[in-house]
Amino acid sequence: MPSERNTDVQELADAVRRGSPRAVARLISLAEDAAAVPGRGGVLRHVMAALAVGASGPSRARVIGLTGAPGVGKSTTTNMLIAGLRGRGHRVGVLAVDPSSPFTGGALLGDRVRMRDHGTDPDVFIRSMSSRGRLGGLAWAAPQALRVLAAAGYDVILLETVGVGQIEVDIARLADTTVVLLAPGMGDDVQTAKAGILEIADVFVVNKADHDGAQATIRELRRMTSLAKGPWRPPTVPTVATRGDGADDLLTALDDHAAHLEKSGEDHRRRLTRAREEIENAALAQLRSRFTDLHGDRLDALARQLLTGEVDLYTAADDIIATILRIRPEINRF
Known part of the structure; x- marks a missing residue:
């Protein structure tokens, strides 16, 4: 007999498929919390399982990072893109990944403060997500959130992030198309591109x-991209997002x-790579959860033995791994 929690999650998943913004927000919150708080992984597993039943996954949604x-001007550019995409009849989901508050773990910037122009549009869903302090600033739960938005019928998803650390790599892994924004007068704009963003x-x-300095x-940038190898040379698009200039060109x-992605087959290859990484991350998350569930006594005992030289580091690690593998997985726990 299904538990009350399972029934609740299934009802939420059904509401998401009907396009309920409230249900979308709640499911993303559940996924975000499960990624950050030990012991809540069961909810995440139920959510993703419920969405997977009879669904085609995020393959139908186009993700633009x-x-x-x-x-x-990332948020202003995102705002401009929303307007252009809505003008073409697309339903648009936006995930804006912000720095985490060191006290609450929440996003410092609010959804509607940044993109108020579309706050009342029923075919636009905007959500800020906390980076949770992960390397690169990208929220761990972002892949799950993308699946939720795709299941809700948003056919284009804009993924805007903080541009620090290794965030560019994180974005490239999640997005079908990665847009890198620069502005004149930032000091290190083109130098940053030379340092690896071009890739x-x-x-x-x-x-x-x-x-001044824009031209x-x-x-x-155009000189640099003209030297790029491969069938795709990244175009450089000038914009003045505050006025909407350059929207059509973008x-x-x-x-x-x-x-290009569809014709070359790169689209399928990128999505397959992302699917493999999602499975790998989910497996590692389950292992971390089981490790957390281990009683501290065994770990403390091994730590003492390591200090006294009774065991070496790798033998102690093997002991822990063997203990984890002996734990029978319980579907409701992860």
Whole structure:
């Protein structure tokens, strides 16, 4: 007989498929909490299992990542893209990944404060997510949130993140198309691209293109991308997002890249790679959960033996792994 929790999660999943914004928000919160708080993984497992039944997964949703240094206008550009995509009839989901509060773990910036223009549109869902302090700033629960949004019928999902650390790599792994934003006068704009962003950028955007130095930045980026190897050379699109200038050109660049991915077969390869990484991450999360569930006595005993030289580090680790593998997995725990 299904438990009350299972019934509740299934009802939420059904509501998500009907496009309920409240249900979408709640399921994303459950996934986010389960990723950060030990002991709540069971809810995450139930949520994802419920969404998987009869669903085609996130393969039908197009994921566009936007990243760049603070101050380049990511949120303004996202706002501009929402307007353009809605004008084409798309239902748009937005995940804005913000720095975590050191006290609450929550996102410091609110959803509607950043993109108020679309707050009342029933076909736009905007959600801020906490980075939870993970390397690169990308929320651990973001892949699950993408699946939730896809299940709710949002056919384009914009994933905006803090542009620090290894975030560019995180974005490239989750997005079908990665947009790297730069702005003139930031000091290290093109140098940042030279340092490695070129390898993961599918489209460059030079925002604030009406500022001094913009044309020089655009010329340098185009010179760099002209030397790129491979069938796709990232275009450089000038924009003034506050005015909506360049919106059509950016949408065209995104469409061109989507067509390239489909024609070359790279689209399938990228999604297959992401699916493999999701499985790997889920397996590692379950192992971490089982490790957390171990009684501290055994670990303390091994620690004492390691200090006294009775066991070596790898033997102690083997002992813990063997203990974990002896634990019978319980479907409701993870």
